[in-house]
Amino acid sequence: MEAKETYASLEKLFPGKVRDFKGDVFEPYLNVEKEDIVEICHFLRTAQSFRFEVLSDLTAIDWPKEEKIQVVYHLFSYAHNHQIILKVDLPRDNPKIATVEGQWKVANWFEREVYDLFGVIFEGHSDLRRIMLPEDWVGFPLRKDYVEQEEYDGISTQRAPLVEKLLR
Amino acid sequence: MSETAATDTGFYAEEMTISVGPQHPSTHGVLRFVVKTDGEMINEAIPDVVYLHRSIEKIGEKVTYHGYVPYTDRADYLAAMFANQAFCMAAEKLGNTEVSRRGEFCRVIACELNRLASHLISVGTFGQDIGAMTPFVHALRERETINNLMEEICGARLTYNYIRIGGVGYDIVPTTMAKIAEFLDHFEPIVEEFNRLLSGNKIFIERLANVAVVSKEDALSYNLVGPNLRGSGIKWDIRRDMPYSVYPELDFEIPVGTAEVGTLGDSFDRFWVRIREMQESVKIMRQAMKMIPKGPAISKVPKKFRPPVGEYYARVEAPRGDMGFYVISDGSEYPYRVRIRTGSFTAMSIIDKLAKGIMMADLIALIGSLDVDAPEIDR
Numbered sequence: 439m440e441a442k443e444t445y446a447s448l449e450k451l452f453p454g455k456v457r458d459f460k461g462d463v464f465e466p467y468l469n470v471e472k473e474d475i476v477e478i479c480h481f482l483r484t485a486q487s488f489r490f491e492v493l494s495d496l497t498a499i500d501w502p503k504e505e506k507i508q509v510v511y512h513l514f515s516y517a518h519n520h521q522i523i524l525k526v527d528l529p530r531d532n533p534k535i536a537t538v539e540g541q542w543k544v545a546n547w548f549e550r551e552v553y554d555l556f557g558v559i560f561e562g563h564s565d566l567r568r569i570m571l572p573e574d575w576v577g578f579p580l581r582k583d584y585v586e587q588e589e590y591d592g593i594s595t596q597r598a599p600l601v602e603k604l605l606r
Numbered sequence: 607m608s609e610t611a612a613t614d615t616g617f618y619a620e621e622m623t624i625s626v627g628p629q630h631p632s633t634h635g636v637l638r639f640v641v642k643t644d645g646e647m648i649n650e651a652i653p654d655v656v657y658l659h660r661s662i663e664k665i666g667e668k669v670t671y672h673g674y675v676p677y678t679d680r681a682d683y684l685a686a687m688f689a690n691q692a693f694c695m696a697a698e699k700l701g702n703t704e705v706s707r708r709g710e711f712c713r714v715i716a717c718e719l720n721r722l723a724s725h726l727i728s729v730g731t732f733g734q735d736i737g738a739m740t741p742f743v744h745a746l747r748e749r750e751t752i753n754n755l756m757e758e759i760c761g762a763r764l765t766y767n768y769i770r771i772g773g774v775g776y777d778i779v780p781t782t783m784a785k786i787a788e789f790l791d792h793f794e795p796i797v798e799e800f801n802r803l804l805s806g807n808k809i810f811i812e813r814l815a816n817v818a819v820v821s822k823e824d825a826l827s828y829n830l831v832g833p834n835l836r837g838s839g840i841k842w843d844i845r846r847d848m849p850y851s852v853y854p855e856l857d858f859e860i861p862v863g864t865a866e867v868g869t870l871g872d873s874f875d876r877f878w879v880r881i882r883e884m885q886e887s888v889k890i891m892r893q894a895m896k897m898i899p900k901g902p903a904i905s906k907v908p909k910k911f912r913p914p915v916g917e918y919y920a921r922v923e924a925p926r927g928d929m930g931f932y933v934i935s936d937g938s939e940y941p942y943r944v945r946i947r948t949g950s951f952t953a954m955s956i957i958d959k960l961a962k963g964i965m966m967a968d969l970i971a972l973i974g975s976l977d978v979d980a981p982e983i984d985r
Contacts, residue, residue, distance in 0.1 A: 523919075
């Protein structure tokens, strides 16, 4: 099914919950309200005409100018060989969204990664711990305004550029 | 150590917590498991990953498109060619760049050679992990020849930086072509020999049959990809189903798990898919070498590569399955965001579930059969 048709039927079934479909780009996507992400994911996964039984990818993008963090869901169906991208805008100062772990098991690790690197809180997640960085790390590295802490566990994270050292 | 309980036999069974790794030889790189065991049986295995995190995604925001290609090598150093290709495909699509036709064929040949090398490591170390030492040496011997060929093609043995935006860095010259052809003739019977040595070995089969069965539903829900997905009987290969490059012009089979010795989706099925994929790769390379046209290996690409605003998710079929590069451009010289989605990351997340109730020795077989690769998990 074309992404256009997916959007059309979603719009009919969930009026007001999906918006801003972009179809004339390489990867057609649509925006979903953050309150409705689980409901829509569940529908897309189970409805026979969609059967998006795979969550190919779950990631996030930081847009500091627009004051938002966008969580991106890549849904894919082997049965129908079609895909759709869902995007959810979250406020940058308090990004919170419900987990889709109940729909796809793999979301557990994907969401842990997004939490670790962007600081998005997935409510209802069974094991929301940092996955890449140590538990006591400060900050979320993939945010655009991230500044590395100067010291971790007594070890400096800074280093003079090699060239300067050689010139000295 | 936790709960102590008397069993009906009067013995005391105690849950023991042990740490497997991070430098354990069977963990394929640097991985660690916190395993809670009851004697030989595993109650829980908690993966502790990302000892090899090199922030490749963040680096992507700081370097130009051309400059990022060598970094993609490091995402999975056993299959660097595929990461090169996935990133270049995304950049080409965003920048609307033509790929030279000879370049496409060079890519296919180099990638399939790389797939052979990667699968050889996978099946070789798999044998070694569960006690078969000799096949490992045989596999590495063949891989050494492939490394030599790669050196001739692009000057590097592991981190190739061969595929560039618009084509490939260097043309494959006729003398190298001849050597590849010679290697393929030599390699085909080696697969048979390898099967006599390892795949058909009764002990090997009994170690793997019916161990760590992944059902179709789990394979989908945990988003397993590549040989792990096909091992569970789902016939899906990006090369065929979402064709890229010149794969639609080539003729090849997609091996799937067939419950050869046990249950569908057991460790042996995943192993067996890899062995048969090697034979298919040989077929693909033979055809590509026949069909390769004359012409430039790379098309004209501006030095200052500035794709217009947009985003693209490029997928390639890497040895560890669907490798995706989600590249977002804001119109500048640098990518706005690069996301790398790898097969090992999702394969690793299923281990927690599969390890419950299996024996300690089978955990090693499970890790080997999923072919997880630490650098690819961590990125």
